[in-house]
Amino acid sequence: MAENxxxxxxxxxxxxxxxxxxxxxxxxxxxxxxxxxxxxxxxxGAENRKNxxxxxxxxxxxxxxxxxxxxAFNLDPTAYTLNTALKDGAGLAAAVAAALAxxxxxxxxxxxxxxxxxxxxADVPRAFLLVAKKxxxxxxxLEALT
Amino acid sequence: MALxxxxxxxxxxxxxxxxxxxxxxxxxxVDVVNPANCKTIARVPISTKAEIDEAVAAAREAFPDWRRTxxxxxxxxxxxxxxxxxxxxxxxxxxxxxEHGKTIDESRGETRRGIENVxxxxxxxxxxxxxxxxxxxxxxxxxxxxxxxxxxGIIGPFNFPWMIPLWSAPYAVATGNCVIIKPSSEVPxxxxxxxxxxxxxxxxxxxxxxxHGGRTVVGGMLDHPDIVGIxxxxxxxxxxxxxxxxxGETGKxxxxxxxxxxxxxxxxxxxxxxxxxxxxxSYFGNAGQRCLAAANALIVGDDDAFYKRFVQRVVDLASKIxxxxxxxxxxxxxxxxxxxxKARILRYIEGCLKDGARLLLDGRQxxxxxxxxxxxxxxxxxxxxxxxxxxMGSEEVFGPVMSIMRARDLDEAIRISNANAFGNGxxxxxxxGKAAREYQYSIESGNVGINIGIVAPMAFFPFSGxxxxxYGVLHTQGKEAVRFFTESKVVIQRWF
Numbered sequence: 358m359a360e361n362x363x364x365x366x367x368x369x370x371x372x373x374x375x376x377x378x379x380x381x382x383x384x385x386x387x388x389x390x391x392x393x394x395x396x397x398x399x400x401x402g403a404e405n406r407k408n409x410x411x412x413x414x415x416x417x418x419x420x421x422x423x424x425x426x427x428x429a430f431n432l433d434p435t436a437y438t439l440n441t442a443l444k445d446g447a448g449l450a451a452a453v454a455a456a457l458a459x460x461x462x463x464x465x466x467x468x469x470x471x472x473x474x475x476x477x478x479a480d481v482p483r484a485f486l487l488v489a490k491k492x493x494x495x496x497x498x499l500e501a502l503t
Numbered sequence: 504m505a506l507x508x509x510x511x512x513x514x515x516x517x518x519x520x521x522x523x524x525x526x527x528x529x530x531x532x533v534d535v536v537n538p539a540n541c542k543t544i545a546r547v548p549i550s551t552k553a554e555i556d557e558a559v560a561a562a563r564e565a566f567p568d569w570r571r572t573x574x575x576x577x578x579x580x581x582x583x584x585x586x587x588x589x590x591x592x593x594x595x596x597x598x599x600x601x602e603h604g605k606t607i608d609e610s611r612g613e614t615r616r617g618i619e620n621v622x623x624x625x626x627x628x629x630x631x632x633x634x635x636x637x638x639x640x641x642x643x644x645x646x647x648x649x650x651x652x653x654x655x656g657i658i659g660p661f662n663f664p665w666m667i668p669l670w671s672a673p674y675a676v677a678t679g680n681c682v683i684i685k686p687s688s689e690v691p692x693x694x695x696x697x698x699x700x701x702x703x704x705x706x707x708x709x710x711x712x713x714x715h716g717g718r719t720v721v722g723g724m725l726d727h728p729d730i731v732g733i734x735x736x737x738x739x740x741x742x743x744x745x746x747x748x749x750x751g752e753t754g755k756x757x758x759x760x761x762x763x764x765x766x767x768x769x770x771x772x773x774x775x776x777x778x779x780x781x782x783x784x785s786y787f788g789n790a791g792q793r794c795l796a797a798a799n800a801l802i803v804g805d806d807d808a809f810y811k812r813f814v815q816r817v818v819d820l821a822s823k824i825x826x827x828x829x830x831x832x833x834x835x836x837x838x839x840x841x842x843x844x845k846a847r848i849l850r851y852i853e854g855c856l857k858d859g860a861r862l863l864l865d866g867r868q869x870x871x872x873x874x875x876x877x878x879x880x881x882x883x884x885x886x887x888x889x890x891x892x893x894x895m896g897s898e899e900v901f902g903p904v905m906s907i908m909r910a911r912d913l914d915e916a917i918r919i920s921n922a923n924a925f926g927n928g929x930x931x932x933x934x935x936g937k938a939a940r941e942y943q944y945s946i947e948s949g950n951v952g953i954n955i956g957i958v959a960p961m962a963f964f965p966f967s968g969x970x971x972x973x974y975g976v977l978h979t980q981g982k983e984a985v986r987f988f989t990e991s992k993v994v995i996q997r998w999f
Contacts, residue, residue: 363833364825364833364835365606365608365832365833365834365835366608367606367607367608367611367832368832368833371832417592417611417615418615419615420608420611420612420615421612421615421616421959424612424784425780425781425783425784425956426608426609426612426784427606427608427609427783427784427788427835427836428780428783428784428820428835476777477780
């Protein structure tokens, strides 16, 4: 298997957790910078923690030796890089644009990961799609901030 | 990818858990070695006959009170244990990887399977109910009461250090018996940790015991008149010639789950992508060290083009499997348990090549990732032109080796599979319901997979086995385990 491609369930779940943690830190930073959207940004950060719990619960609940957990994914992590760097003094519009890009990347990850593991990982793809759906709901909320 | 944290950080000498106390053994002490990095992670005693006798005496003494503890109250101990297992899920999974070598996904899967047996046994108030017939004759009623028997011995293998004793122990104690678990001395940390959690769950002293060791402990269990039954998982020679035989001689109940040589039949109409992925897990998962691992791949049909394409896909995917330490999350296959097992597998491969087989993928010189010593590592190995009656084609190798064979049609594939002495976990991959139905009807295998590569029954189904893969009548797990651990007391009642 090619170097750095995520194949195992364990590393794919860890990667999902990292995306959630990184984007939570990003929203904390945005909340500190932009009072106008602080409540929304903080709510997103808090929801990220619930997303991690939801994904972990699904994984630990269904992981078993009888399925192809070691071969369930084929994900290139570089395809889901989050650009969370903001220029000093960037306004709310720039922050929202960055947040929208982050959300779309994470939605892409969950959707593709769910598709790849469909039929192999039982509740995991369903949990991924639920998180993707929740995040899709954020797009409208973000756009409403500007 | 960085390694996950190792839970075992210092080398300690393990103790036996007898009568609710952690007791130092007087037996010889041997090292427990992590097969991935060859570091000693613990020392385990090879306990003496006196120590197994002491455990049996404690369990025997605990039995009357435990039996009188109501099934509902007993189930509450199991509920507490289940909660503790969930709380410590990650730690116990990593212990398995550290002492056995399997990948972290495999260890977590093993942990989950073990917990599922505890969950099923929590239903003992219902599972243990008897049955009743009113008026079997005029004014006479009859009923059955499942009653516990006493002390059971549970002998675990090296390949699933956590899960396999849990195929038996939760049902044994739930039904009111006491247990003595003898883990494999190669992987004793998992059962030590489980006993610590059982202690924390509050099982009364003597109900749950662990005695480490080898043949002396097993012999002590088999010969002891106060042990009423044994569950065993291990090799066929030991299961058949020692465990089953001696239990018969001493009048003990026995479940002896033994070796395997599993055939996977691949029909030309199979879903190739899904079949090939399933094959990776089935042949190479747990480094091939599972009694449900497929060993022989029977590719059906005379379409040479399909055969070549299919085999090439298998070889391509297997050649990319990442081999290394299972605490690296990206690793897909760990080492075999020790260097002697590796040497044994190598002998089979070399013998097979001398017999005329062709090597399609050679895992003998694998370099594990992370610069680890290759002492216990083998890569995925694929051979074709393997004869079903050769040593490689017919005996249990217990390693990451796939032997490819061809069969003209389904009937021949079934004939070849059934000619093997074992009957543990055979499977078919097809999109034809008719072929699948014929296969499940005719195949002589205790566990049968249809588009499933590892036919591991869930906790609420028996873990079956046939022919030289199983000796006994009832099986571990679920309702059959409840029957195994209870005697049917029949009452016939008439009042004057």
